[in-house]
Amino acid sequence: MSTAIPPLDLAWLLMETPGGTTHVGAMLLFKKPPGRRDLVSQVVANYRGRQPLPPFTYVPEILGTGVPHFREVQTWDPHYHVQHLSLPAGSSYDDLLRLVADLHEPMLDRNRPLWRCWVIDGVPGGRFAIYTKTHHSIIDGVSGLRRLYDGLSLSPDDAIPAPAFALPGPPLASSAPPPALRRLTDAVHGVLTQVGAVNQISWGAVRKALSAALGTHVEGSLPFVAGRAPTNAPLRQARGFATLSLPLEEMHRIAHHHGATLNDVAAAVIDHGLHAYLRETGQAYAHELIAMCPVSLRGDDDTTVGTKVSAMFVRLGHPEATMADRLRQVAHSVATAKKELGALSTDAAMTYAVALVALAGAGASTHLDRVGRPACNLVVSNVPGSNDIRYLHGAELTGIFPVSALAAAIGLNVTLSSYCGHMDFGFVANSAAISDVHALAEHTRKAYAQLKVADRV
Known part of the structure; x- marks a missing residue:
């Protein structure tokens, strides 16, 4: 089959x-x-x-x-x-x-x-x-x-x-070809759906492309307008991997105090930690970093095969911002990008994702990503976890750390997931760009400690 x-x-x-x-x-x-x-x-x-x-x-x-x-x-x-x-x-x-x-x-x-x-x-x-x-x-x-x-x-x-x-997956679609009329109506529906999706996306894309070309500041989701940061060094095969766990309830309290979300707190401490790491290693970056944040399009009961995800591109904090100011800056950027992505239908969001991956792939295969603007500087993603303790043959699961992908000259991916009262971070880095990802994880932990002090948690 x-x-x-x-x-x-x-x-x-x-x-x-x-x-x-x-x-x-x-x-x-x-x-x-x-x-x-x-x-x-x-x-x-x-x-x-x-x-x-x-x-x-x-x-x-x-x-x-x-x-x-x-x-x-x-x-x-x-x-x-x-x-x-x-x-x-x-x-x-x-x-x-x-x-x-x-x-x-x-x-x-x-x-x-x-x-x-x-x-x-x-x-x-x-x-x-x-x-x-x-x-x-x-x-x-x-x-x-x-x-x-x-x-x-x-x-x-x-x-x-x-x-x-x-584990059994969802039932596979029948391999028998559909009747001619069904094929025709499906084809027409598919074309109309894609036309509608492209129409939803196109005006915003044109506006941002013009703004980027003119060098003006633009808010919302921002693909391919990032500056070239040290994290955008050409990808090599060597990888670094580090982990970090932070207390979940405490992160929620900090987020609530600032009118932010848990993801905003995570993105802000990663951003602060990355700037600190770059300064320590003599690679200080004088601009705001732009993070790609994948957004799942799956419903709670959706178990279908394949990828159902879109993305938003978020301008992070000013390089010299305090942790409290950085969190406010990140929360504002995320809210703006979410509003923009939320205005798209699911079909449009999927079409947007296909276009982004195709453009990034074309840039990587032709090496144009080494001279043009990168899609973003890093990826920050949150995958839903579990509050229930899990076991395997009597052994207790104590942590689950995502180990994600690097592609298209984006040399840092930080994916996090919650489990039983803590948030587990998995840092995956292109070793040619970030030689000591464990130091980066430690700087992220210190950034969180600074945020705790600022909020007297």
Whole structure:
């Protein structure tokens, strides 16, 4: 059986390069219960004994005379897709992060289903980790994290549940061709929908293009008007990965005090931390950074295959702003961009996303992104998490850190997700642009501490 690849999912495949990979992942940390020495090997054996289900059976077929499609395969190599690793004795948590960064670097093999999973034992503190990566063409961050949670238990006494790759997905559409009249009406509807979507987008795009060309300040969502920051160095394959956890309820209180949102607080401390890091490393950037913030278009019950996401581009704070002022500046920019994106229909928002990814991909493949304005300076994303404690074969999940993609000369992605009272940040960096992503995470933690002092939390 085969299924056509939707435009946005196809764009993720076409724009991918060895330095700009487009898979997304997560690192899950677990605390082992006492006396369970064989727990990790039991999890590995259980996972290898499962049968993957769509879309984790999909192999892309892009070249050829037919429409680009996913071919469904029935066989898989359990020892390739589910690997068992162990850190050497005496390893540190930073050693785990370096290992995850190394595993995140290479492209997924397009001759196999587009996912892999590593179960990593020997993490200090009686812990183990699971790192998994999946191509963005078959899953987005929201649906991917939902599946990871669905592959865990709500009780420590439960048996090992089916992992994300073996969970049933939504039913596939019939492969039988529709009647001629249905094809005609679908085609007409599709054309009219796209015309309407493009019409919604075009006037705002023209206004912003003129403003950018004239060098005037413009508010709202701002793609391709960012200056070239150190984070926009050409992408290389090497990656850095760091994590940070902040108290969720405290972040909510700070946001409420400033009339801001949780995401505003996160973006502001990342912004402040990045400027501090750049100054410390002799790369001070004298302008406001522009962040791309993905926006999920999925409903609460939407489990369909592929990517359903758009984006807004947000001007962050002034380089020398205090933390309190920076938060106010970020909150204002986010509110303006949200209002603009909210005025678009879902079809228009999806069309906008396809156009952005296509333009970014064209720039990356032709190296025009090295001379023109980048789409943005960094990506800041929040993927919905869970308030319920999860378990795997009796081991408690203590943290879940997104490990996201870098593409199109955007050398920093910070994705966060909440879990049981804390907000977990995953920093993924192009090592050619940010050589010490752990220092960046520490500067972000210090920025949050400054915000706490300013608010007397």
